[in-house]
Amino acid sequence: MEPGTLDVSSTRSEFPALHQSVAGSPLTYLDNSATTQRPQSVLDAVNAFYSHDNANVHRGDHQLSQRATEAYENARKTLAAWLNATPQEVVFTKGCTEALNLVAASWGGANLRPGDTVLVSTMEHHSNIVPWQQIAGHTGATVEPIPVSDSIELDLEALKARLAKGDVRAVAVKAVCNVGGTINPVAEVARLAHAHGAVVVVDAAQALAHEQVDVQAWDADFVALTAHKAYGPMGIGALYGKSSLLAAMPPYQTGGGMVRGVSFEKTNFADPPERFEAGTPNVAGAIGFGEAVRFLQKVGVENAARHETCLARRAEELLEEVPGLKVYGKAKHKAGIVSFTLDAAHPHDVGTVLNEYGVAVRTGHHCCMPLMKRLGIAATTRASFACYNNDEDVERLVRAVHKAKELFS
């Protein structure tokens, strides 16, 4: 395929779940920020593991266990290469939430002291706020918000001013905003934070399928990832951590698989990444995650991003012609996400009407209640695009929003 092109109809044909009707209309799936659909190759990889190689990983002498271990570790290598990291820096977790909890509990528990501050952007998802509040409660540290503008952009000047006080130990930001689509300047945030000795923790949930995540280019200390928002299975994700940081961190959970030796006198923990993978891991999920990365390689994540952004901008333009409709998230750099309110109808009602036309969107606070408060609203309706969406999806969305407007006016 030529660079810069995406064969949307062929890509669509790889996703079995897209080919169905909802309420008598063809499914228009625009809830990709919540979870994407999965291509046949990912479904097949998960099924093949359970059908042929199913065994527990590590320390098994039998062939199935060896195959399972190899497939699991190969998935780690595939993901690490994709992120521009080493396999030792990639810890499998059940998702972004667990990855962020791991960093907050383990790194935060070992490094935060009374008087320390963790800066968390106002646009963060609850999963990058609440773990910090919890560990702050245990360590005596404080969590403070980094302000955002009306257009949902980080206030870098405020960040600089706050860092200059010298008490900030960590800065937690998302790479892409799940409400307004903002693409945050992660590398710039990392540069500023590092200049003041703070670590940077990036929630890359919305980024993985929509930009080339390169942990070196970001110079991020920790990056939380999830597979299911990037065409992979649910229940599997990863934490990238710089090897020097991971090596100094205590375990998050303890048990089998993460120790070198156990006695009642002393337990020695394994090196990363095993130190952070207690218990039987989600092997099939990891294999599916690896396959999802191969799908991203095949499609070309930058081609996909260009396509999605183009559809989202078109949708935004057409939606803004609807009287009383307001789009939230007007950042200069935006991913394929459109969040809006309609003065005549509550987002819940809009979502119900859209569903009657086969259009799947998300409504509510999107697990970003502090951002909603900042914007002065309770909820939005959000359409989020993926590589398989097309012009008809945009048309059906816009048509259905007009119907909602008519019904409630």
Add this chain to the structure above:
Amino acid sequence: MSLHELYQEIILDHGKNPRNFGELEPYTHEAEGFNPLCGDQIRLLVRVNQGKIEDLKFSGRGCAISTASASMMTQLVKGKTVEDAVALVEKFRRSMTEEGTEADMGELGCLSGVKQYPNRVKCATLAWHALKSAVTTGEKVTTE
């Protein structure tokens, strides 16, 4: 199930022009209802006199279903004894969650379509939970 069965005229009307909306002075009981799924909340103020709901008002923000349900509720329970109001809350809750219980709901029958949308049932019952809480315990409630 068509949209017009869910969003009947009477629901759209109560949603747009809610009755008994605003503040009440004086009041004897209050409660807040919160739907953690969508962040919607309502505040309900009730004046009980000699065991009867003399007056009540609600405020806050919500979808058409929750606003219409709250509005109709206030009209129906005004003048009722606390005991009868609580019995009606139970009857309404059952009509939203159990099969074959929607008959005989009178004006509230127009909300029966909500049952086909399980994620919206909490919208319809939000104000009712708040009423029960206000007149029985007065504690803040969520619909979790």
